[in-house]
Amino acid sequence: MFAALCRNWNPFWFARLDARPLALFRICTGLLALLMFLCMYPNWSRFFAADGMISLTSADFINPRVNGYLGLFYWTEGWIPIETFWLVGVLLTVLFTIGLKTRWATVGLLVLIHAMIYRNPYIVNGEEVVWRMVLLYSLFIDLGATWSLDAWLRSRRGLQPRSTVFAWPVRMMQINIALIYAISLPYKFAQDPGWVTGDAFHWTVASDMWGPSSMPWITLAYGGLLRKLITFGTVLVEGAFPLLVWFEKYRRWVLLPIACLHLGIATMIPNVTFFTLSMVGVFPCFLTKRDMEDFQRLWNYCRGKLRSGKCLDVKPLIIADGKALSESSAAVR
Amino acid sequence: MDANSPAVHSLPSDSAAANLPPRWQRIGLNLLAALILTTIGWCNLPDSVPVAAREQVKNVCSPELAYRIQLSEWLWRWGAHLAGMDNKWQMYGLQSRFNWRYEIIATYGQGEQAVERLLPLPRQTERSTWQRWVVDFKEAKFHLNIYNNPVAHETYARYLARQFPEYGGQRLERIRFDLKYQYILPPMVAVKEQQLLENFVQTDTVSDFALANEAAEAIGLSPQLTPAGELTRNVTSSR
Numbered sequence: 001m002f003a004a005l006c007r008n009w010n011p012f013w014f015a016r017l018d019a020r021p022l023a024l025f026r027i028c029t030g031l032l033a034l035l036m037f038l039c040m041y042p043n044w045s046r047f048f049a050a051d052g053m054i055s056l057t058s059a060d061f062i063n064p065r066v067n068g069y070l071g072l073f074y075w076t077e078g079w080i081p082i083e084t085f086w087l088v089g090v091l092l093t094v095l096f097t098i099g100l101k102t103r104w105a106t107v108g109l110l111v112l113i114h115a116m117i118y119r120n121p122y123i124v125n126g127e128e129v130v131w132r133m134v135l136l137y138s139l140f141i142d143l144g145a146t147w148s149l150d151a152w153l154r155s156r157r158g159l160q161p162r163s164t165v166f167a168w169p170v171r172m173m174q175i176n177i178a179l180i181y182a183i184s185l186p187y188k189f190a191q192d193p194g195w196v197t198g199d200a201f202h203w204t205v206a207s208d209m210w211g212p213s214s215m216p217w218i219t220l221a222y223g224g225l226l227r228k229l230i231t232f233g234t235v236l237v238e239g240a241f242p243l244l245v246w247f248e249k250y251r252r253w254v255l256l257p258i259a260c261l262h263l264g265i266a267t268m269i270p271n272v273t274f275f276t277l278s279m280v281g282v283f284p285c286f287l288t289k290r291d292m293e294d295f296q297r298l299w300n301y302c303r304g305k306l307r308s309g310k311c312l313d314v315k316p317l318i319i320a321d322g323k324a325l326s327e328s329s330a331a332v333r
Numbered sequence: 334m335d336a337n338s339p340a341v342h343s344l345p346s347d348s349a350a351a352n353l354p355p356r357w358q359r360i361g362l363n364l365l366a367a368l369i370l371t372t373i374g375w376c377n378l379p380d381s382v383p384v385a386a387r388e389q390v391k392n393v394c395s396p397e398l399a400y401r402i403q404l405s406e407w408l409w410r411w412g413a414h415l416a417g418m419d420n421k422w423q424m425y426g427l428q429s430r431f432n433w434r435y436e437i438i439a440t441y442g443q444g445e446q447a448v449e450r451l452l453p454l455p456r457q458t459e460r461s462t463w464q465r466w467v468v469d470f471k472e473a474k475f476h477l478n479i480y481n482n483p484v485a486h487e488t489y490a491r492y493l494a495r496q497f498p499e500y501g502g503q504r505l506e507r508i509r510f511d512l513k514y515q516y517i518l519p520p521m522v523a524v525k526e527q528q529l530l531e532n533f534v535q536t537d538t539v540s541d542f543a544l545a546n547e548a549a550e551a552i553g554l555s556p557q558l559t560p561a562g563e564l565t566r567n568v569t570s571s572r
Contacts, residue, residue, distance in 0.1 A: 010353055010359065013359070013362065013363070013366070014353045014354055014359055014362070015352065015353075016352060039467050039468065039470055040471075042468045043468065043471070046492075047471075051492070051495060052492060053488065053489050053492040054488060054492075055488045055489075055491040055492050055495075057495075058491045058547060059550075060546075061487065061488075061491060063484055063485070063487075063488045065484070065485075066488065070415065114417065117417075121478070122475055122478045122479055122485055122488075122489075123471045123474065123475050123478070124474075124478070125471060125474045126424070129417070129420050132417040133417060133418070133420070136416060136417060136418075168362050168366070171366075172366060172369060175370065176373065179370075179373055179377075179422065180422045180424070181424075183373075183377045183422040183423075184422045184423050184424040184425075184426060187422075187423045187426045188423075188424075188425070188426045190379075190426075191423070191426040191427040192426060192427050192428050194428055199520040200425075200428055202517075202520040202523065203428030203429060203430065203517060204425065204428060205529070206432065206517040206518075206523070206529040206530065207428070207429055207432055207517070208432050208434070209429065209432065209433070209434075209473055209476075209477065210473065216528075216529050219520065219523065219524075219529070220523060220524055220527055220528075220529070223524055224520055224521075224524050227520070270466060270470070271470065271472075271473035271474065272474075273470065274470065
């Protein structure tokens, strides 16, 4: 075990990695961040303006927690309208997503998210914190190496394509993501006995703070069996991920369930949608060259089927009175 | 750790070795990785551990050395804060045992003519589906972040005073935060009774601010002499 660790240490940290998973991560995270900025538009001034909910304009009142001097907005107050930064945010997320001036877009997004966090910490949710972490590591990753306008422009200029990226910052990002689960799981057990007894999901379902209280059957049905299954399933998935994601044999078997878990949370608990989707958005950085090749094969297969029209060749599924009800394929053709 | 996962670009070992950065860079990056991971670990320890460690340092070391160690630890944490690495990762750890929400109520006018108004805000008045699902996506977290935080309440109340300074021809006088809460039945009881919540909704006023000055400034009048932002907490508790 120790010998294997030593042997694999340098390749693990310092090899070159396939750039495509990182490009996928960039696109997913960029799209989600863009969506967040668009959703924040109606509230942008309310959240961040000096006369907004942080009340910087109140003459005889100071809240030391808001408008921290480590954030950009502290320094631009009074000479750049706060609304400008919403436009800047949209522009940066678009640049980041399409991979144009990717490094600058990453720096800009990191500074902007930092600024938002320091300006109004009362509206900070998990998504900003996760993005701040991954963007910090992304500064040192060539996210625009492939599947980007930067790559396209490089190829137009006749420059060599870049298909790999340096592993170290990617490893740090992966470890930090895994640590989120490795750290939060013991806290779950320590803070709430419900995670041990299998009842934790009961309190989530009953809470109208987050949303799912409209589905009481999840905790009330079958004597609470479903609730226990979901709670223990969550513990199992969150516990297995940081341990097994490092092993090729198990990687897909832990990545898929944890992505499904987060997608389920995003569907059921609307008020944490962006946080939980931001976690899904960073999982592509755990994918390998082999995964990308499998995706490529699947994509080619589906595209080929679509082009040849074979996927529309649906056989009749339901027969009533000896006559097929589903004859859509013949009709379409 | 498997060198082939995750995302390792599979290379023959000899070419992989040829592509490695120089030794000094590798040592530097290994040390940096160790520092970052130790920082994350230190920042995520239960609060009692660093406190106990500081006490131990105070007891064991000389005052001068203890001061230096504490200063170094403070600088270390400050660096972590600057880099955004001092987050405490506790996803959905402690689940609330009661449902709660704020009702933010403004009082307009004085004496017998005073009128109370439930302010038209997210989470306390009718919202369209678009507003509930898209526009208000940060409101629940906002309320959670200002929970039990009088300074945050006052900050928000002052904003509300500027937004809603008048109503029915009367000027805003006060804004108060009522906490409405309803206990969640324990799992066994909930299954037995096939309901999730206690029937009683309890109400406590958790913050109450006199904000006539803020409202006066918002509508362009000179402030009165009453102290703005006068804070009276837990003034009433009604069931």
